[in-house]
Structure formats: C-alpha cells, structure tokens
Amino acid sequence: MKLRITRKTVVRRLRQAGMVLLGLVLLFFILNWIFPVPDKVEYSTVITDNKGEPIHAFLTRDDKWRMKTELDEISPLLRKTIIAKEDKYFYSHPGINAGAVFRALFKNIIRFKRTSGASTITMQVARALEPRPRNLLSKIIESFRALQLELKYSKNEILQLYLNLVPYGGNIEGVKAASLLYFKKNPDHLSLAEITALSIIPNRPSSLVIGRNNDRIITERNRWLQQFADEKIFTQKEIADALAEPLDAQRGQVPRYVPHLSNLFRHSQAPLIETTIDLNAQLKTEKLVEDYIRTQRLRNIKNAAVVIVDNRTHKIITYVGSSNFYDSLDGGQVNGVKAIRQPGSTLKPLLYGVCFDEGLLTPKTTLTDVPIMYDGYAPENYDKKFHGKVTVEYALEQSLNIPAVKSLQQLTHEKFIQTLILCNFKQVQKDQRKLGLSLILGGCGTSLEELTGQFSIFANNGLYIKPGFLQRDSVQAKTRILSTAANFMVNEILSKVNRPDFPLNWTATERMPKIAWKTGTSYGRRDAWSIGYNTHYTIGVWVGNFSGVGAADLNGSGIATPLLFKIFNTIDYNNDKEWFSPPADIDFRTVCSETGLTPSANCTNLVTDYFVPLISSTKTCDHLREVAVSINEKISYCKACVPESGFKKKMYKYAEPDMIAWYEENKLSYDKIPPHNPDCELIFKGSAPVIQSPVSGTEYLISKKHPEPLQLSCKAANDVTTVYWYVNNKFFKSSLATEKQFFIPEEGSNKISCTDDKGRNRDIKIMVKYVDL
Template structure:
C-alpha cells in the first residue's frame, strides 16, 4: 500500500524510475557476440579431427560452456581475484586505478573485472574513455543478473584474444600447445591466462622474457594462495614457453569440408574413430606413393559400421597436390561403376525367383545389336554357374542375365537402393548399365552394401522380420541415432536369403596377389567383396562386406584420365584388405533358414533336378527360387548296347536299347564348355540306319551377325584370310559352305574354313546333309 501511495504522489519520479528499470533490463543484447566462428569436428571420443578458420580469418572455436579448472584458477587469480564475490564491478579496484591514473596523467592501471572485460570484448572497437567505462559497468551489472559466474567466465574464455589471429582458450590451447585445454598443465594454463592482458605485445615466439616473468609471477601467486603446492610450482616454472603456433590437426579434411556445407561455424561431434582414421590415412599415403609412379594420383576410402550405420573413417582423397585436385572430396562424386553393380543384379534375380545360386548361364560370343560385350580375359567358358560368373565378374553372362531379367526391372531395383547418380531412365543406359554404363559414387554404393548386410543381420536377430527403415543413409553425426524399431514381414528391397546367397558368392572372389591362401589361416577374415574397373581404366573400385563393417575404396584420377593397370583387383582391393586388417574379425552371416527351402539341385547344371539328373544334392535356396524350371540340360538318350550310337525302335529292338541320362548343352555353349571341361561328353552320333525327325543344330562361332571385319595385311602386302568357325550339334556331319551363293567347300568334324572375300557386303550360308542351315551377313573392309 505504501508503494502504491508513493507512486500516486510521485508520478514523474516513479515513471522515470520505471523507464530506467526497463532500459536497464533491455540494455544488454540477447547475443553478446556475433563473430563468425571456426567449423570444428571431433571424433566420437571428442578428440579434435580438424577445424576450418572463421570467415574473418581468426581461429575462433565455437563457444565452450566448460572452462578447465586449472585455467579458471589462473585467470581469476591473475585478472580478478574477487570475481566470485563482486556484483560485476570492484569499487576498490576502480578507486585505486582512478587515483593512479589521475596522478600519472595517463591510463596506467585498469580496474576492470572479468565481467567488465566480457562486456568490453563484446563492444569491440569502442574507445577506452571514462564514459565507455560507465557503460561497461552498467552492462556488467546487468550481465551478472542474467548469467552465472561460470557462464561469464565461459564467455571470457571463448572470446578473449590470445595473440595473432587466435581467439578463445580452445583455439589457443591447440595453436600453442597442440592439445585440448582440459589437458594443459599448470604452467601452460598460466601462460595462456596472462596472454589476453597484452596479446599484441606478448605472444609465443616474441618477448619471451617478459612472457616468462608474467607467467612465473602468476605461478608464484598460485603457490602463495595455496592453489598449487611447492613441487608443482617448481616443476611448472622450469617448463619452456611455446615458440611458434602449431598447425591445427587436419585428420579428416574432406569430412570437415562436407560438414561445413551444413554446419558452418559449429562444433560437430562425429562418429569417426580417430585412431582408425589416422591409420587409414597412413595406408592411403603408402599406396599413393606407389600408385603415383603410374600417374594414378587420387584415392578415397569409406568405412561404415553395419550395426549403427555410422561412418567410422572418411578419407575423401589421397595426400596428392593441388595440381591433382587434392581438395576434391571424391566420396560423393559420380564415377563410372564398372562391374560394381553386378551383385545387385544377382541379388535381384534371386529375389525375383528368376535364378538359382548356381544356375548355369551362357558364356559365349554374343551380340546385342551393335553392342558386343567381352569378358576381361577375352575368353569364353561356354557355360558357367551364375555364382562363379559373379565371383569371377564375367561380363558376357552378366549382360545376358540383365537381358533375361529385364532392363526396366533392374533399373527399378537400383532406384529403390537410392543410387542418386543414376538419373536417367533405363533405355538411356541400355545393357551396358551392368558393365559401367552408369555412374554412381562411393557413398551410395557402400551405403547399399551396408544396408544389405544390416537387413540380413536384423532378419537373423529378430523373429525373421524386416525393419521398415532399413535402407537409410549412413551418418557421421554422433548425435544422430537411426530408428529401426518398426518391423514387418514383407521384404524391403531384397529378401534375406537372396542377400545371403549373394554374399556367399562374393566371399569366393579370388583375392589379390599375395593373399590367395587366406582361407588356410585360422584368423583369416571372411569377407564378401567385389571389384570394378570402368571402361578405359579410369575408375577402380573395391567394396568389402562383413557382418560388422563395410569398406569401400575408389582409386583413379580425379580428372578422369585412364591409366594402364588401373584395375580394381590390382589397385583398390589391396587398399581395402589393408583397411580390413585394422578392423576386428567378424563372424560370418547367419543363414536365414526361414527364408530358404531345401530342394534337390542338379550338381552339373545348378537347376532344380529333373528325373534324369543322376548327380543331385539337397541344397538350401531362396524360397522364390521354387518357381524356377527344372534342369533343361539333362535328357534321356536311347543308345545301343555298346553306347556307341544313338538308336530308336526303327533300327533297334526295344529290348536291346539302353536308356541313359545325358548332360547336353546347346552347340555353341558346348563348343566353348568342353575346352574348359575335359570330362564333358558329347552325344554319340545317330546310327545311319535309324530314322529320326530330330533336327541338328548349327550356330556360328565367328563371325558375329552384321559385323564389319577388317582384313589386315602382312609385311609383304598379302591380305590375311578370314577364318570362319561353326558349331554343330553333330560334328561328324558334313557341312557345306557358300559365300553369296558361290560354293566354298565342305567341312567335317572341325567346322573351320579360311576364305578371302572381296571388300563389301557378303552373305555366308551353311547347310548340312539333313537340310539344316544358318546365315551370317558381314561387311569386309581393307
């Protein structure tokens, strides 16, 4: 009541007081400091990995709310011994300073508290006048109302100048002592505590004697006040001073570059393992020294943890020079994929039920319009199990499988994997999509294999269920935690069995030279891995998968220059295996029995066994594979008693006919298959006195349809002949050859014929004694 009465009788005075109080309340800006700060990244254990200088050219780390106890004691005893007792200003110090300055005729002593110094730092550029001092005093008392003493001290430690372009305790600790502020000794903390007092005059490398005296006086004061004991004091005063600033650590510079794009000026705790990152940096440097001798200058390595989907190591480029684009982060840059997409096709066909793990696929010369895929070794196997076609990275079977599966269907799987650099529709890429006709990046590829491994792990660990949010992006932010709680029975992209069978095939890829006998060692790592080499030897890939880790490696030149020997298994794979040697051993993936069925499989063809498959074994396949056709290559043949000829009831009594299962491949497949498989038995010929409606099969081995052929000349000017090659299901049959309706000759058993056609277009025509025929159109150029 007295207050209300006073206000009524003293309205002007009360209004003035109210205005002053409101002005006082709002006089302090909400944000004291708006200076740009450095982007700082740290490991998952809070160890510094790197920092980027602030936009104003200062090494100024983001504000740290924690001030180490040693520095806290040093700065308080040096700058403001009554800091924890005064309300923002110290009247005794102000009076003493005012008397001394007036008597000397100039500013000789300051009476500012740490709180006032925080205000002065926030009002940088203001002249040091008595009027400015009054403003600082008012703002200091206001700051004392708003913030705790420790918060004020944190403001000071984060924004005080420490000489040169170093601002703040954290940056100073790294620049001058190459360690975090919390690990500084008493001597080092004292050195930094005296620097802000005169940063332009006293800094490491200059005025060492004056700096030493200031530091030792502060240490003496700490001894006198009982903050440190005599032993600590004696050891501290003999410590040397820093001579020059250290460069800040740059352990993951390309990740720092990437994080700066979205978290500029922030302190970011990452998921990286500092020790692993440093060790991989050393591996990359070592391999770079060897590869640059072949003018191969760039390399990228990414290590992902399957369980957490965190990035454990991130090496965006090799330690090359600016000329070879060492600043470029290649991990997220699109590059030609080479063969690295083949496992996705294999898994997709297994998942769709279009393939079994070891189904025989054709490996013969093939032409798709103007497209003629070739294997890396320029050879053909005739027929090869699909798992070996994958583990050996054979090109021709992969293209044939893609054609069978469907380009659009496979493209849909790749889009589901979120391979962001595959931007065009399926027809844009064509069948070359599987051999490097598309582009992707190390991040997306490694992510996809990581998510496949995670799918398999979670299926085995749960009640045979899938996590809805399985195929997600890896994270290098420590604060991010992936949510994988929602489960479902339906597959996400690939079912667990298809992934398991794909990894089983990739586990059998031949390792680089020197590591071929890995399986004979007790501590050997079981790794599913795949390499890739782009056309023109421009990109070399190697990605390895275990139950716990994925390691992705790219090697090449950032400018796209190809180099001989830039092959995945020779350049990228050795780096990958060196990285795996740093990682703990992992158990192999558990077999997902609930997603598999045990069926009888034909040992020779890999198809589901038909009644004529004599060698069949029980094997686990993916459930979707139950709809695949039975073996088409085992047939029941009717032979004479000696098994020398094929017979039938038109020429042999039914009681003497011998029925026998026979493994028969189409002629062109058989032609190449028997070269690599000496135990392959061709069908016996049909006995001449036996009637048959069966037609023999003829197929050209060379030339390919609609091909243009150049006939080279010898040194003497003689034009080399064109060698025609034919496969016939009954090699013993006579085959008649024609060129543009002109008879050329007859072949038997070995159907090869040398001709010397004139320049221009020609039709090659062949005919056997039973009237079976085949044609090829070719163009000859000289």
C-alpha cells in the same frame, strides 16, 4: 532557520525519485529495443574425431582462430581462476561494479592519470563484441551493453562469451583456440599454471607472447599465483605445484587431419562438427595408401581412395580421398571418395542376391557363357574368352560378364535400378532412363562412398543402413534389400579363396582375417575397385588417376585388392574366428549338376545347393530329352511321324541355340539330335531361330561407290540342321544352321526372315541408306 522535512515532502521526493528511476528503466528498455546487443559471434569450424579430439579447423571469415568453448568445457578450475583474476564479484553485480567504478575514479583523480580500470567481465565482453576507442563515451556505452548482456544471458553464458572472445595474441581469440595452439589440449585439461599464464596475456598481448617471452610470462604468472595464495583462493599445495611447473609452450599449428572429409565443412556455420573418424585407423590407412601408390607410379597409377565402415555402428571411421592431399601435381585435393566413376563388375553380387530373392537363380543354377547379342549390345568377358555352361557361383567367382547380363535381362534392368536407388545411388537415380543392360558391367556412375555403403548390406544381413560420418546421425533408417538367405548365399560365394582375383603375394595375406570381397575394373582400365567386408568392417578401395587416364596394368584384382588386403591386415589382423552363420530361412537341397534344378528320374550327376523355401524355383530338370530315332540314328521322329517299328528311343542332352552355335564355332562335340524325318509335314511350335545379324531395328549406312554386303547369321535349336533365308518375302538362300551368308540389301526398309527345317520362323526389320562415302 530550521529546515523542516515533512512526511509529505519525503513522499513527494520518493515519488519523484521513483518516477526518475522508472523513466530510466523505460529508457533502458526502449534503447535495448532500438539498439539490441550485437552478440552474433562467428566461430571457427572445428572438426573432431570419435573421441572428441580436434582433427581439423578453419579460420573465420575475418581470419581469426576463434573456437567456441562450450559450457561443459569450462572446468571449475578454469572458472575459479578467471573470476579470481578478472572479476571477483562477477556473480554478485548486475554487469557494472559500482564500488570498483568509484574506486578507480578516485585513484585516477588522485594520481592525475589512468592507473586503474573498473571493467567487469561483462563489460569486457561488451567491448569485445563492439570494439571502440578507449574514452569516457565508450565506457558509458560498454556499461549500457553490459546491462543488456546481463538481461539476456545467465552469468555462466556471459563467462562463456568472455572465454570465447578474449584475445590471446596475433589472430588467436578465445581460451579454446589458445589452449589448442599453445598447449595442444582442450581447455578442460589445462592446469592452474597454464590457465594463469593464459589469463595474463590479454592485458599485455604485445610484450607477453608465448614462445617468445616465456620467462617474462613465468614471472608475471608467479606474481599472480602468489596473490592467489595470499587471498587463499587455492591451497598451498596447488600453488606450489603451479609455481614449479615449467612453461615451454610455443605456438603450434591447428591439426590438419582427414582433409578431404574436413573440406566438406569448410563453409559450414556450425562451430563444432563431431565426426566418427577413428584417427588411429585413419592415419594408418593414409600411410598405407601413400606408400602403396608410391610403388605404383612407375605403372602410371597415381592415386587411390579408401573408405572404412564399422559394421557394428554403421559409421565411417576412415575417409581417405587421395594418396596425398598436398600433391598438387596429381590432383591430391580431388575427393576420390565422392568422385563419380564407373563401377566395373562390383554390382554383380547385389544382382545375383536380388535374383536369388526373386526365385530366378540359386548358386548352382547354370547359365550359358557364350556370345550373345541384345538389340545390338554384345557383352564380352574381361579376358575375351567364353566358358560354355557355368554355375552362378562360378560366374560370380570368376566375375564373368555374359552370365551377369543374362541374369539382369531375366530380372529386368528397371527392377535392379530401383534396388540401386534404395541403396542411395544418386547418379543412377538421375540417369535411370538412360541405363540398360550394360549397367551391370559398369555402364553407370557411382562413387566409392555409395559402393562401400552398398557392400555393407552383406555384412548386415541384407539391410541397407546408410553409413554416416557424423555423431549426431543417431537415427539410421534400415531398408531391407536382400533376405537373410540370399545375403548368406552371396557371402559364401564371395568369401571363397580359390578365385582369380586372390593376391599371389604371400605378404598381403600373412595375417589376413577371413573376408568376402569383389573386384571391378572399368572400361578403358580407368578405375580399379576392390571392396571387402567381414563381421567388423566394410572397406572400399578405388585406385586410378583423377585425370581419367587409363593404365595398362590397372585392374581390380592385381592393383586394388592387394591394397585392400594390406588395410585389413593392419586394422583387423588375425581376426578369422567370427563369420556369418546360416540364417533360419535357408535350406539345402539336391539338384542336377547340369542345370541346378530339382532332378528328374533321368538325372545322374547330383550336387547339394542352397535354396530359399517357397521362393526358389521348383522346376524339374529336363536337360535330358527322349527322342525317337531310326535304328541307325540318322533320322529323328516327332510324335506325329514316329513309325510303328524300325525305330528306337534315345536320351539327348538339350542345348540352347546359343550353346549349339558356340559348340560349332569351337568345333566341340555334343549330342546333336538327328535331322527330323523329311517326310513329316507337321509345322513345329517352339524356339524359332534367333537372328543375330543383321540387328533388328538398326539403320545401316552403305557406301554407294563401294557397297559392302551385310552378314546373315542365326542361332537355331539343337534339332535344326538347315535354315532358309528370305529378304523382303523373297527366298534368298538355304544353308546349314551354323553357316553365315551375305547379301546386298535394297535402300529403305528391309524385312529379313529366317525359317528352320521345322517350319519355325523369325522376322526382323532394318533400315538401309546409301550414302556418298
């Protein structure tokens, strides 16, 4: 009986097959939607330097070294070798190689045991993503997952997944981790012999361990190389070179450089952190810091931190958080770059620069460095001495405190705080409502990172560009903090070498490039700072103890600056040719040396000074004032009481009340204007006495059993001889302007008044409480 197959039968069966096929496709997509491929892979975080070389890495949460191999790291040689060994038809099959499946099945049936597998690279990826027992069901699931992977990813992406997940013994997964740990190089630098050696390890990870079974690995490697030669996958020369290559690799350690910076990314989910660290400069600086602190330990100074910014790229190239990260006794793992500390005097250059821009000061402007008090705050100089009248440039060179506080008082601390906030001072921004005039002497919090970034302004023509340490930070916002003119004035002052903070050690300056720098020492000698810059680099140095304990010898000039100079000598030695040029918006003018103001006809001592046209003050100097005095110079006359004859005119140097008090206290002679004509009844307008003690608005607690009197003292103008004291509107006592008086106040509110012999008056109020002490 003949079986006749009609056309209708064929069509019906094709239609049935098509329906089955469609059903299978629909089933696949339904299962793909219900059971998506588990392709979320956690990678080790790898940190690289500015050349792309790994400098640090962290284990995954499952304690694996699994470093992501990017597509551009898969070299043609690596791709060719892996495909030739693992899956020749990788680019032609849909994830499952049907021919290999039937071939493996046939061999296994004939030999009654599993002798051959049929896993494609895609199926191996599926197995690595979702490990299962090796059985038939697992094989079916792997095949399904392989189809899912092929649907979702390109062939190159699947190969990338394979190279990232393949095990290489122990806790090493992926070719990148294996390449770095075994051969200390990136995958794209591996040779044919090295790639082949790595490729055979996943098949026998327990018996082929690099460093332990190298001879066995070489034998297996050479067998595969010979097979590649037989199949003409590589040239005879390539195979010969690979066969001759020795294998002396051993498992090494992951790089552990720049630990403080790297620790910032310990919990990052990013597989690659590309930093701007210059490893050569980093290692040199770390060695300098460690050696230097070792010599300071006898002084009870145990730590230091350093940041180096490349002024041309505005990137941080060196980040040293402590003298030794692995020193557990002295807090080596504390990050000194980000620690909040008191900045000492390091903010003074920025303050004077802002004052230059506001037209308040120029380098030759004179300020008084004498005792002063602002609402109970009495700043002192570091050496507890006073210098009388000084120029701004001298005050900055010598880092005098009182002129800085006076300058901040002129500018207002609120305006300076806003400038610091523009410079990314986070702690200052948090504390801005609590800060006052003391912030210019270190009465605020900042970090070495912030301070170094702020000093980089001076190397960038007054522009603030926040220093970064990641290569991806390509767009950097620029904020104008200082004009180019004010910036240049600060540079000129800070680059002078005739300063008290210049190191006395000749070896520290033997090959010293020209730099500008500023030192600082915090209250209690807890922090020593020295921050310097030139056209190439800005370097910030902090020295101290992470415990916060001060040290008797700790100061910016004697301890931090020598380390700063050593670092400059190392990374930029003999570079003294480049420096900052005067900008177009700066000019010179002649000023009076007594005040720094434009001279009047009476000024004889003249000096040259920088100034900013249309910004700097054009006020005329009046330090010499003409006064009508008697022939014997015992009495002075005002315009209202000058006699028709019997007098003469004489020029007197004007002195402010605080200067007069300083002259008197130090018994220094000065041109004192004679007492005013006692017969004159005119009440003068002008500078009333400044009451120094008691302090206005202060509450005083006095013992009931042993009441101590309060002091009365004031500062009066140059033409004042006698002052008159009043307590609660009752006359108390008259005295010389420079004399101190004492009184016992009443409980409650007390009004204190001081009137000088010109009739000028000043009132203050204090509160007094009597307590049982």
